[in-house]
Amino acid sequence: MSPIAVYIDADACPVKEEVYKVAARYGLKTFVVANSFMQVPLSPLIERVIVEAGPDVADDWIATRIERGDVAITNDIPLAERVLAAGGAAIAPNGRAFTTDSIGSAIAQRALMEQLRSTGEITGGPKPFGAADRSQFLQTFDQVIQREMRRRR
Numbered sequence: 001m002s003p004i005a006v007y008i009d010a011d012a013c014p015v016k017e018e019v020y021k022v023a024a025r026y027g028l029k030t031f032v033v034a035n036s037f038m039q040v041p042l043s044p045l046i047e048r049v050i051v052e053a054g055p056d057v058a059d060d061w062i063a064t065r066i067e068r069g070d071v072a073i074t075n076d077i078p079l080a081e082r083v084l085a086a087g088g089a090a091i092a093p094n095g096r097a098f099t100t101d102s103i104g105s106a107i108a109q110r111a112l113m114e115q116l117r118s119t120g121e122i123t124g125g126p127k128p129f130g131a132a133d134r135s136q137f138l139q140t141f142d143q144v145i146q147r148e149m150r151r152r153r
Contacts, residue, residue, distance in 0.1 A: 003029065004148055007062045009074035010034040014129050015093045015137050019073055020046060022141055026149070031065075033058045069148045071141070089144045094129065095136030097144065 006023050008016060010032045020041055023030045032040050033049045035058055040048045051057045059079040062072055068087030074080055080090035080098040090098040 002067060003027075004145065004152075005065075005067070005070045006030040007066055007070065007072045008032050009058055009062060009072065009076055009079060010038055011036070011058065012075065013073060013093055015073065015134060016040075018134065018138055019141070022138065022145070026145055028145070031062075033061055069152065071144055071148070073141075089148070091137065091140055091144060093137055094133040095138075095140040097140050 004026075006019060006028050008019055008030065010016060011034045013019075016032065019030060020043075024043065024045060028045065030046045031049050032038060032046060033051060035051050035053045037050060038048060040046050049061060051061050056078075059074075059076055059082070062074075063079060063082040063086065066072055066083050066086050066088040070083075070086075070088040072079065072083040072088055072090045073093065074083070074090060075092050077098075080092075083090040084098060084100055092098070
């Protein structure tokens with residue numbers, strides 16, 4: 001069984017530093033996927049991947065490489081669905097773990113919000129990212145890694 005890999009959908013990810021620290025503690029290879037240059041720590045465990053600009057290019061790169069037990073950090077619901085279908089774990093930066101039970105309603109809510117926005121409805125945006133979100137992310141990320149490590153024993 002291959003080691004756990006971590007994939008960061010990095011263009012708008014506010015928890016990259018936290019991912020680097022936790023992944024380093026566990027010795028996990030981390031791929032930082034973005035469509036523009038992004039500074040990453042110098043480490044043999046961290047690989048910067050720059051993909052072409054365009055819709056879903058970073059998502060496609062991640063989705064075609066993720067394997068059972070790997071972890072993706074993303075706010076992108078369709079990418080989370082693809083990760084789950086491949087047997088991986090998907091976590092939003094606010095610490096919400098996407099699951100096979102919750103992804104259907106997340107997709108439906110996303111479609112509903114897109115429909116409302118297309119009709120001119122003002123729906124507001126997400127709440128500001130805060131310390132509680134960062135803390136919840138760290139807790140969830142650690143739990144997901146530990147669960148996968150136990151499964152692999």
